[in-house]
Amino acid sequence: MSESQGESQGMPDWEKRFRAARVSLPSWAEDAPERSLFISNATGTFELxxxxxxxxxxxxxxxxxxxxTDGTLTPDGKWIWWFSDTDGDEFGVxxxxxxxxxxxxxxxDLPASYPAGLALGRDGTAVIGRSTDEDGTTLHVVRPGEAGSREIYRHRESAGVGDLSHDGTLLVIEHTEHGDAMHSALRVxxxxxxxxxxxxxDSEGGTKELGLSVLGFAPVSGDQRLLVGHQRNGRWEPMIWDPVxxxxxxxxxxxxxxxxxxxxxxxxxxLVSHSRHARDELWRYEIATGALTRxxxxxxxxxxxxxxxxxxVEFLWSSAARPPRVLSTTGEVVMDPPGMKAPASVAVEDAWVEGPGGTVHALVxxxxxxxxxxTVFEVHGGPTHHDTDAFAAQPAAWVDHGFAVVRVNYRGSTGYxxxxxxxxxxxxxxxxxxxxxxxxEWAVGSGLADPERLVLAGGSWGGYLTLLGLGTQPEAWALGLAAVPVADxxxxxxxxxxxxxSMDRTLLGGTPEEVPERFEASSPLTYVDKVRAPVYISAGVNDPRCPIRQVENYVDRLKERGHPHEVxxxxxxxxxxxxxxxxxxxxxxxxFALxxxxxTAQGAPE
Incomplete structure (x- = not known):
C-alpha cells in the first residue's frame, strides 16, 4: 500500500475531492516553450x-x-514573476x-497596490498596472537599464494592462473611462x-452597452494585429483589429x-473556445481560408x-462527474498529479425553467x-460568471450527504x-x-426538492444573494449558508x-449618496429583521472585496434579535x-445544516 493510500483510508469521499492534488493547465514561455509554469495544491496550499x-x-x-496563484513567465522563460500580497488581501507588489x-x-520601485494587469516584453520591458483608492488606475513602464518606472496612464475609473505587441512598441489598455465598468473600451x-x-x-462613450476585451497581439515578429473580443452580435465573439x-x-x-x-x-x-449551455468545445479556425475544424x-x-x-493543443477538462485532467490532442495526459485521486461524483442534469425575464438554465x-x-441551492458568485458542467468538490460533498444540489444561472450570469x-x-x-x-418553485413542484428542507447557499456574490434571499423570501428557505458575502x-x-x-456604480446607477433608495433596496441589512431561517456566515478578516466590517454590522443585528446564527x-x-x-x-x-x-441526520458530516 502506498503512503497516499494509507493516508486516505477511512477518509470520506467528499474530503478526498478537496485533498486530492490538482494542477492547472501549464502555461509556457513564448520563446522557450519547454519551460512551463503551473499551479498546484500538492503541498496542501495552492502555489506556483x-x-x-x-x-x-x-x-x-x-x-x-x-x-x-498569480504568476507568469517572461517570454524567454528565464524568470517567474509572481504577485506578493499580505495574508490574501490582494494588496502587494x-x-x-x-x-x-x-x-x-x-x-x-512602485509601492503596494491592487494589481491591474501585467505585460512582459521580449526586451525586458514590463508594463505594470496598479489600482489604489487614492489614484484610481495607473500603468507604469519598467525598462531594463533605466532607473525607476515611468507612468504612462492614469484615470479614476477602472482600467487594466491588456497586452504588449511582439516587438514591445505597442500596449493595449482596457479601460472604462466612460463610467460603465461592465463594458470596456480599448486604447492602443x-x-x-x-x-x-x-x-x-463599441460602447460609444458609454451610451451603448457593448464591451470589448483583449485576447492578445499576434505572437509573431512584424505583426501588430490584435485579437479582441466583441459583443456586436449579442454574444462574445473574436475580431482581428489592426490598430495601425x-x-x-x-x-x-x-x-x-x-x-x-x-x-x-x-x-x-x-484556437476557438465555444461555450453553450454550460459546456465547452474547441475548434481550429484557419485565418486565410476560413476553414473551421472541430x-x-x-x-x-x-x-x-x-x-x-x-x-x-493542451487543455484542462472536467465534467461534474469526472475530476479535472490536463489532456493533449495527441491523446496523452500532459500532467498527472501525485498522490490519491479525487473520487468521481454524479453527473448534472439540465433544467430549463420559465422565469420572469426569460428561460432560466439550472444544473441539477x-x-x-x-x-x-x-436541497441546496448553491448560488454562484460574480455576478458575471456562470456555473458549468465542471467538477466541483463542494456540490459533490452535499450529494454525498443525501442532498440534491441546484445551481442557477440567473440573469446577470455570463454564457447566455x-x-x-x-x-x-x-x-x-x-x-x-x-x-x-x-x-x-419548479424544484418543489417536480418532486425533486422537499419544500421544508431548502437551503440557500453561496460565496461572494452568491453569499450576498443568500443573505438577501433570506430576508426578502423568508418563507422559502429553511437555512442559509453565506460565505464571504456582501451583507451591508x-x-x-x-x-x-x-x-x-466602479462595478457597483455601474450596477446600481450611482453611489450610495446618489441613489440611496437602490442601495437600501438591494442591501441584505435592510431585511435582516425579517429573516426566519438559521444563518451561517463565514468571512475572511483580510477580504478586500467583501470587507469584514460590513459583515459584522449584519451579525450585530442578528445578535440584537437573538436570532440563531453562527459566524x-x-x-x-x-x-x-x-x-x-x-x-x-x-x-x-x-x-450546521445537519x-x-x-x-436530516444529526451531528458531524461523514
Missing part, C-alpha cells in the same frame, strides 16, 4: 510550480502561508525569481511615450453561444486551453434514491448572451432572486477596493487557498 519539459523536472516556486531557483527580488498606445495610436469603443491601419475583420464562426479565441503560435489560425474533446467543460508550437445533481430530497448578462441593473440582487425563486451594501461600498466601487472568521482574504481551511469550512457548513434542518 515550474516544469522543465526537457528533463521533466518540477520545482515549487512559492511557499507562503496563504498560498500564491510584483516579485520575480529565476526559473531555476534563487532569491526573490522586487521588480520595480506607444510604450515609448504613452501617446495614442488608436481607439476602439485601423482595419478590422470578423471570423465567420457559425457557432451558437459565446466564442473566445487565442492565436496559434504562428498566427496562421485561431478539435475532439470529451463532453463537459474545457476550463482553459493553449495551442503549442507543434500545432497540438441528485443523490441515490427517490425525492423529494433536502449579452442581454441576459446586462439585464442586471438597478434592482440588483432582487432580479437574480426572482430567477432563483422560479427554479425553486452601503458599508461594503465604502470599504471595498476601488475597482469594485466563522478566518485569517485570509476572499476565500482560502489552503486545503485544510477549505475542508474545515465545508465541514462546518454541512454540520443540526438545523428537520429530518
Amino acid at each position: 510550480y515550474t516544469w522543465d519539459r526537457t528533463g521533466g523536472e518540477q520545482r515549487q516556486v512559492t511557499d507562503r502561508p496563504n498560498g500564491t 510584483w516579485m520575480r525569481q529565476p526559473f531555476g531557483g534563487g532569491e526573490d527580488e522586487p521588480v520595480a 498606445v506607444r510604450t515609448a511615450d504613452g501617446t495614442t495610436v488608436a481607439e476602439l469603443d 491601419s485601423g482595419t478590422t475583420s470578423e471570423p465567420a464562426l457559425d457557432l451558437p453561444g459565446d466564442v473566445e479565441a487565442e492565436w496559434y503560435p504562428d498566427a496562421s489560425a485561431l 478539435i475532439e474533446t470529451p463532453a463537459g467543460s474545457v476550463l482553459s486551453a493553449t495551442a503549442r508550437p507543434d500545432g497540438t 445533481q441528485k443523490p441515490e434514491g427517490e425525492g423529494p430530497f433536502p 448572451g449579452r442581454e441576459w448578462t446586462d439585464a442586471l441593473k438597478h434592482r440588483v440582487g432582487l432580479i437574480e432572486l426572482e430567477d432563483i425563486d422560479a427554479v425553486r 451594501y452601503v458599508t461594503a461600498y465604502h470599504d471595498e477596493m476601488e475597482a469594485l466601487k 466563522y472568521r478566518y485569517d485570509a482574504g476572499h476565500g482560502s487557498l489552503v486545503v485544510e481551511e477549505r475542508v474545515k469550512q465545508v465541514r462546518l457548513e454541512i454540520g 443540526r438545523h434542518l428537520p429530518g
